[in-house]
Amino acid sequence: MEQVLTPFARPLYIMTKPAGSSCNLACEYCYYLEKKKLYKDASADRRHVMSDDMLERFIKMYIESQSMPQILFSWHGGETLMRPLSFYKKVIELQKKYGGGLVIDNSIQTNGTLLTDEWCRFFKDNNWLVGVSVDGPQEFHDEYRRNNIGAPSFHKVMRGINLLKKHGVEWNALAVVNDFNADYPLDFYHFFKEIECRYIQFTPIVERIIPHTDGRTLASPMDAHDAPLADFSVSPAQWGEFLCTIFDEWVKNDVGQYFIQLFDSTLANWAGVQPGVCTMARTCGHAGVMEFNGDVYSCDHFVFPEYKLGNIREKTLVEMMYSDRQQKFGTDKYDSLPGQCRRCKYLFACNGECPKNRFTVTADGEPGLNYLCEGYYRFFEHVAPYMDFMKNELDNQRPPSNVMNARF
Ligand SMILES: C[S@@+](CC[C@H](N)C(=O)[O-])C[C@H]1O[C@@H](n2cnc3c(N)ncnc32)[C@H](O)[C@@H]1O
Ligand code: SF4
């Protein structure tokens, strides 16, 4: 394989799918479940699980690709706990074998339903960060997060979260905001406070439906701009209202106590530092995805044939992640912005959000505007005075939580 030098010191991230898109649930809005259709006639392992040989190749290569002394492995799915604990014990062994003196961290994303004492002990002993998906109180969560015969999952998830807490495992919550729960922002937010979840990520659900010949039904960004929206998508107005309502409570009571990724990232952009969530960053392309068989894609939301970068049996991660194609994928986020965004006073905070969601037209008919624009614009208008205040506190080495005592 051709040797490519790492062009600059920056972590190279890969989200790894050790069970492919296999899952014990069948959440109605899931963008990942149907990825199994990409592999249905492949000669690859029909069970869609990563072989030991592939795992070893990946861990060795991932460690060798890094130019920084800390390395983060991110285990993702599908459902990560569909692999046995022995698989992850092997991960630890291989990380030790190839890691030298480097600091290696692991994070794992799960639906939480399969957690046991044994899993939690493993996560605690090895210091893994566990992300659990929970969409708020039971009636919101169970609206869409069910298995393939319609059985709800909320109670199993809560049992899992309680086990994580019992064992003192570090965990955070990932929640999606959809057409249903978006109308109840405070019930939703209070739920996370009640379960003592301090780190919360909200992701808006935006999907469009378009049938593909291989049986997939979700649209890729390359598909027609007029593909109909999936019913479970949040509307732009709902999204704006949802964010503003939660922000009002957070900014009065919870700054420095509860960490809401989108609010923290907004403040980061206000202060001119790199935001923690890719959707608000100026460029894409920092985190690729690797499927069970070694196929690498540009981003977790771009696992479509047209965004495949190659396979680690044939190319190195450095070759793929620093390829011209991936660099272009990254800079296209800015370069493809429509005029309305380029002229927008909140471009520095929004950056046009995720390119996957840019399928509407601007006020003057130019394509490529983000579907959620109206919601984001309203949110930025609403939070601007508070963000200005918090930025000023940061500039003067004072805690942004002083905003809670300020008058506006
Ligand atoms: C695909 S799942 C994989 C890991 C694991 N099975 C879980 O549910 O946490 C990762 C995250 O994506 C979220 N998600 C699923 N479908 C989505 C969609 N269409 N848009 C945005 N996020 C979505 C899930 O709620 C979950 O938090
Ligand atoms: S649990 Fe995760 S992977 Fe499984 S269907 Fe739900 S969102 Fe998708």
Ligand code: SF4
């Ligand atoms: S395409 Fe969207 S999800 Fe992917 S890196 Fe860019 S902003 Fe993030």
Ligand code: SF4
């Ligand atoms: S708020 Fe709307 S116009 Fe402004 S940058 Fe974001 S998507 Fe573009």
